[in-house]
Amino acid sequence: MADPSLVMWLKLDETQTSVGGGDVVLADSSGYGNYTRVMTYTGEPPTDLHWADSPCPGDPADGYGAMDIPENGNVIEVTNLPDEIFHAQTMTVTLWWNNYIDKAEIETGTFVEGVEGDAPGGWGKFWWDWQGQTMQVWDKFDNVILKRGFDTDAYKNKWTHMALVMAEDQTIVYINGEVFATGQAMRVPPNDCDTIRFGAHSQWGVDDYRTLRNSKIDDCRIYDMAMTQAGIQSIMDCSGGILSYVPLKSIANIVPKVGDEGVYDPNNIDVVNFLDYAVFADSWLVSSPPMPE
Secondary structure (H helix, E strand, C coil): CCCCCEEEEECCCCCCCCCCCCCEEECCCCCCCCEEEEECCCCCCCCCCEEEECCCCCCCCCCEEEEEECCCCCEEEEECCCHHHHHCCCEEEEEEEEECCCCCCCCEEEEEEEEECCCCCCEEEEEEEEECCEEEEEECCCCEEEEEECCHHHHECCCEEEEEEECCCCEEEEECCEEEEEECCCCCCHHHCCEEEECEEEECCCCCEEECCCEEEEEEEEECCCCCHHHHHHCCCCCCCCCCCCCCCCCCCCCCCCCCCCCCCCCCCCCCCHHHHHHHHHHHHHHCCCCCC
16 A cells, blocks of 8 residues: 655666656656656756666666766756645655765765755755765755764765654654754745755856765655654665555535634634544444444
8 A cells, every 4th residue: 555645756766768868757656646857957858877786675686776876966856746745844855875985075965955946046945965074954044954964984885774854843864764863843844845856956056066976876755744763764675664644634624714714723613623523433332232242
């Protein structure tokens, strides 16, 4: 059963994909049909594309199934994101990452960014990156809301699982299923992003850009919820993981008449809530015959 909270899932198994003549489109396994392509940091179709061994069991028999981003600075861009992202107040982004070059040679890189607009240089909503020996998360106002020393040599030439959780009360970065750093919550919910990129930062000018290079990435995901540590650990084998709890909207819920239309008001007597259901259930149990043994 698919997890309805998983709104984008790139398994990156297209090892036979070739370049030339237009966009290189990748498959989204979440079921939401997001448009996902590979492009250069300038927004052009890539001139080359490289694949690598995957950390995921069960990937193609030849062992490939991860994308290699060498000096070309290619980026994976996801657009046409579902409404679930725009309605969510929280978000989780995960991926497998492998850095294979000395930090002395390439000292800046970016894991993921969310922007408004699908053009490079669009107005950023959040950035999750590393610069030199620092892991950090930025909000749309260029505020650093999370920052911690990050020795890239400690993770060099090995697959490492990364997760960014943007919860209502805090922001958390997990490495290999363990809490690496925590920070304040985003000042603006991430749900105003309509484009998310893996592997590159916004382009600020022709020669002024930051990009993730000399790295491999795999199993990139976006959830429209703040995943728990147990949930993150459950997907590290690249499986569907534990099924997340997703609250359902009851057809009995009435649009509040108090305040703005569509705004939930728990004090509105016209709203059918859990207490109403509890009273109904208690009455039903009393008035109904007992279940047969």
